[in-house]
Amino acid sequence: MESLKRMGDAGGAGPFHVTNRLIFSIALPMTLGFLTTPLLGLVDTAVVGRLGRAEMLAGLAVGAVMFDLIFTTFNFLRAATTGLVAQAYGRGDQREQQAVFWRSMAIALVCGLAIVLLSPLLLTIGLWLMAPGPEVAAVTSTYFLYRILSGPAALANYAILGFVLGRGQGTLGLLLQTIINGTNIVLSILLGLVLGWGVAGVAIATVTGEVVGAILGFLIVFGRFDRQDAPDWAAVFARDRLKALFGLNGDIMIRSFVLLAAFALMTRIGTALGPVILAANAVLMSIFLVAGYYLDGLANAVEQLTGRSIGAAYRPAFDRALRMTASWALGLAAVTTLAFLAFGNALVDLLTTVAEVRAVAYEYMPWAATTALTGALAFLMDGVFIGATWSRDMRNMMLAAFIAYCASLALLVPLFGNHGLWAGLNLFLLMRGLFLLILVPRRAAQTFRPAQ
Numbered sequence: 001m002e003s004l005k006r007m008g009d010a011g012g013a014g015p016f017h018v019t020n021r022l023i024f025s026i027a028l029p030m031t032l033g034f035l036t037t038p039l040l041g042l043v044d045t046a047v048v049g050r051l052g053r054a055e056m057l058a059g060l061a062v063g064a065v066m067f068d069l070i071f072t073t074f075n076f077l078r079a080a081t082t083g084l085v086a087q088a089y090g091r092g093d094q095r096e097q098q099a100v101f102w103r104s105m106a107i108a109l110v111c112g113l114a115i116v117l118l119s120p121l122l123l124t125i126g127l128w129l130m131a132p133g134p135e136v137a138a139v140t141s142t143y144f145l146y147r148i149l150s151g152p153a154a155l156a157n158y159a160i161l162g163f164v165l166g167r168g169q170g171t172l173g174l175l176l177q178t179i180i181n182g183t184n185i186v187l188s189i190l191l192g193l194v195l196g197w198g199v200a201g202v203a204i205a206t207v208t209g210e211v212v213g214a215i216l217g218f219l220i221v222f223g224r225f226d227r228q229d230a231p232d233w234a235a236v237f238a239r240d241r242l243k244a245l246f247g248l249n250g251d252i253m254i255r256s257f258v259l260l261a262a263f264a265l266m267t268r269i270g271t272a273l274g275p276v277i278l279a280a281n282a283v284l285m286s287i288f289l290v291a292g293y294y295l296d297g298l299a300n301a302v303e304q305l306t307g308r309s310i311g312a313a314y315r316p317a318f319d320r321a322l323r324m325t326a327s328w329a330l331g332l333a334a335v336t337t338l339a340f341l342a343f344g345n346a347l348v349d350l351l352t353t354v355a356e357v358r359a360v361a362y363e364y365m366p367w368a369a370t371t372a373l374t375g376a377l378a379f380l381m382d383g384v385f386i387g388a389t390w391s392r393d394m395r396n397m398m399l400a401a402f403i404a405y406c407a408s409l410a411l412l413v414p415l416f417g418n419h420g421l422w423a424g425l426n427l428f429l430l431m432r433g434l435f436l437l438i439l440v441p442r443r444a445a446q447t448f449r450p451a452q
Contacts, residue, residue, distance in 0.1 A: 014092070014312050018320040023301045023328070029170035031297025033177030043185050044202050045286050047192040049352035054279045057352065058132065058271075059139025060199060061282035065267045066126035066140070067147060069260045070115060076252035077108050077158035078165075079303075080245060083389040085166025086304045090311020094229035097167070101221065102236045103245055104159035112152030119148040129264065132271060139199055146203035153210040160217040168304045176217045184209030251391035255398040262405055262428055269413060269421055277418055280360035283351045284368040284422075287344060291336050291372035292379065298329045299383035306387030315448040322440070326380055333376035340369035360418075367422030374426040377433025385436060390443050397435040404431050 016022075048060045081104040088096040115122070123144050127137055157180065164173045184205050191201030235241075263285075270278040302325040309317035340347075348361045385394040405428035412420030 014090075015314040016308070016312065016317055018305060018317050018324060020324065023298070023305070023321070023324060026165075026168050026170040026304055027297040027301035027325075027328075029174035029297075030165070030177075030300045033174040033297075043188055044192075045283060045351050047188055047202055048199060049283075049354065049357075054275050054354055054357060055133075055135040056139055056199065057279045057282060057354070057357070058275045059136045060143060060202070061267065061278060061285075062126075062130045062132050062136060062271075063140040063143035063147070063199075063203075064282075065130065065260075065264050066122075066144060069126070069257070069264055070122060071151075071154055072260050073253055073257045074108075074111055074155050075158060075256045076249040077104055077111075077155055078162040079252050079256075079386045080104070080248045080389075080391075081159055081162025082166045082300075082303050083248070083307045083386050084245070085163050086168075086307025086387055087311035087389070089167055089304075090308035090314075093311075094226060095231050095235070097163070098225055098229060099231040099236045099241065100166075100245075101159065101163045102231070103242065104162060105156060105218075106236075107245075107249070108155035108159045109152055112155040115151035115155075116148060119145070122148070130268060130271060133275070136275065143199045143203045146200055147206050150207040150210040153207075153214040156214040157210060157217060160214065160221055163221060164217075165300050165304055166307065168308070170300075172220065173300075176213055176220075179216060180209045180213030182209075183212050248389055248391045251395040252386070255391070255395045258398045258402045262402055262425075265406070265409070266421060266425055269409065270418070273418055273421075276356050276360055279352070279354070279357045280364065281418070281421075283348055283357065283361050284364055286351065287340060287347060287365075287368045288371045288375075291333070291340070292375060295329055295333060295336075295372070295376055295379040298325050298332070299379045301325060302380060302383035303387035306384050307389070308387075310388055310447060313448070315444070318444060318448065322384060325383075326377075329376045329380045330373075333372040336372040337369050340372070341366065344369055364418060364422055367419070367426065370426055371429060375429040375433070377437060378429050379433075381433050381436035381440075384440065388443070388447065390439075393439050393443065394436065397439070398432065401428055401431040401435055404428070 044060065044064075045057065048056050081100055084100045085097050088094075088100065123141060126144070127140065130140075132140060157176070161173060161176065164176065187205035187208055188202050191197045191205055192199070193201075195201060197204070266281070266285075267278070270281045302321055305321035305325075306318060309315070309321065344365045345362050348358055348365070352358060352361075382394065385391070405424055408424040408427050409421065412423050414420070416423065
């Protein structure tokens, strides 16, 4: 056992033993780091919610969904980088780790600049898809036109975080997430409330946080590179490596886009149910994001351990990582659901002062609380498939779950209104996890040869 630990610690190469300590050395810092993201969402919602108008909160909700559709579509930069770096880490290939970083950063900056240049078109399409009323649309436009400037920095942060997670450096990931979101939170309160800039102040705070995080993250990562292992540009942009990366990125991008389309569809249907329900759902989705990012720390741990075990060609580490992280994820999800059922209404009161929005949010709180349990397996399986770079399966199962989700909404919303909408979301989360879980034994057998 000790020999396995020594081998695994030698630059990450070779067989290694999975322990709770190893899991939480990645998961705990990243859980704390990711919790700053929904905390940021809660603060932004609270800042705008205290302006006293449901249209302002609804406009922020629509704008947030539009940016989810744009930025999270590019989450492949984070996910693909994590999987590829983790596998290179398991092989002990320092040169390829650096090459993956530079490829991802180049793609991030090009895509980020394209987003800024296309921002008028993206805003027009987003408003058409969401179809908010005139007052809500005006708020959304203000928020969008400021926040879109963060495009290059936001995508660069995906590449930086992917590299950090691929190497299992959870503490550094925590530092970077805390700087990005901490800067954002402080400035959101200062600019949005204290200086009275409202929605524009919230958006400017986001841009500043992303830029600060990208500059600092790049300097830290680059400063730790061993120059002796630096790849040349021919190796970084080798055709076969780029082809493999774009194939992986394409699958993950489709998967991410479909996931965000599911949440956008929920917001779109909520818009048709009226601004009060839309605002209440926005508050409850902030609570769902707390549970989601809370579980994402474990998903990040299994990403790194899965990729590392495949790079090291060591099946026992893969199996043990999956079993242990699954136990922790389901247990923590159950605790999270119980906590939201007990204290969720008090949290709603912190997020909005609008009495009618509060009343509606109380009614649907049990559905939002349940998302922690129904989503636990989905988050975990995403981590397994990202780390293993089984991207095609992840894409296909997401499409299958989305089709079933649309069918459930078509059936449940006309019958039960917003209750049907939340029921459909919970079914979607549950189906995502189960569809992927079914594939794991076969894919693992194909990846690890019997002798391993």
